[in-house]
Amino acid sequence: MFELLKSVMSEVLLLDVDAVRPDASREDAGIDSLAVVELSMVLSRHHNIEITDDELFELRTVAEIVALMERRRRTAA
Amino acid sequence: MKAGGSRFPLRTAVPDDGSQYFQMRGRGVFRQSVERMSEAAAEALDRAGWQLRDVDRVITHQANARVSAALATRLGLPRDAAPQNIAEVGNTAAASIPVLLAQAALDQSLKPGHRVLLAAFGGGLTWGATTLTWPELEVHAA
Numbered sequence: 001m002f003e004l005l006k007s008v009m010s011e012v013l014l015l016d017v018d019a020v021r022p023d024a025s026r027e028d029a030g031i032d033s034l035a036v037v038e039l040s041m042v043l044s045r046h047h048n049i050e051i052t053d054d055e056l057f058e059l060r061t062v063a064e065i066v067a068l069m070e071r072r073r074r075t076a077a
Numbered sequence: 078m079k080a081g082g083s084r085f086p087l088r089t090a091v092p093d094d095g096s097q098y099f100q101m102r103g104r105g106v107f108r109q110s111v112e113r114m115s116e117a118a119a120e121a122l123d124r125a126g127w128q129l130r131d132v133d134r135v136i137t138h139q140a141n142a143r144v145s146a147a148l149a150t151r152l153g154l155p156r157d158a159a160p161q162n163i164a165e166v167g168n169t170a171a172a173s174i175p176v177l178l179a180q181a182a183l184d185q186s187l188k189p190g191h192r193v194l195l196a197a198f199g200g201g202l203t204w205g206a207t208t209l210t211w212p213e214l215e216v217h218a219a
Contacts (some may be wrong), residue, residue: 008139012150013159014146014156033103033104034103034104034105034107034143037104037107037108037111038143038147038150040108041108041111041112041147041151042150045151053104055110057104065203
């Protein structure tokens with residue numbers, strides 16, 4: 001799931017994936033207030049993972065985002 | 078922005094409690110702008126009888142560079158199909174699409190015969206999209 005997040009961030013959001021580490025804060029990873037909306041839309045549309053931008057915005061680290069992605073994909077499966 | 082509008086005309090000094098500033102739900106507007114413009118774009122393409130692969134350029138209202146890029150992504154078009162000028166000229170409001178068309182024609186990233194999708198989103202909220210085929214035009218720098 002971490003690799004999926006990295007690929008979305010680099011290919012869709014055009015962010016620098018070198019900054020994407022599990023312990024990185026959401027903002028240090030470049031996922032700002034608009035990127036959470038893009039991420040929410042892309043995860044829903046292309047990966048069947050439903051997470052609202054409000055939920056993403058509340059998460060503090062990349063690891064927390066990955067954990068929620070894993071939970072939501074399991075729920076959707 | 079509450080104060081200073083028609084419902085709360087300023088008869089005294091400008092308040093200093095924050096109500097004198099514009100407020101926007103940025104994330105909600107961002108999502109709505111991308112989703113509504115892509116829906117309008119799909120309808121405009123349908124009415125024109127075009128497929129997405131027929132589109133050479135997407136010209137969007139230049140309010141936010143991220144919206145234009147996200148719209149291109151959402152439509153599945155390469156980002157270089159969506160030229161931008163907001164970094165140079167800012168948001169020129171109702172003039173933004175014509176200004177961008179003129180600049181793109183001048184630098185020849187927009188050529189006669191190109192099939193162009195136009196999409197805009199703004200206050201209200203309002204949005205729309207249409208299509209055109211760029212004509213043979215003599216374009217002069219301002």
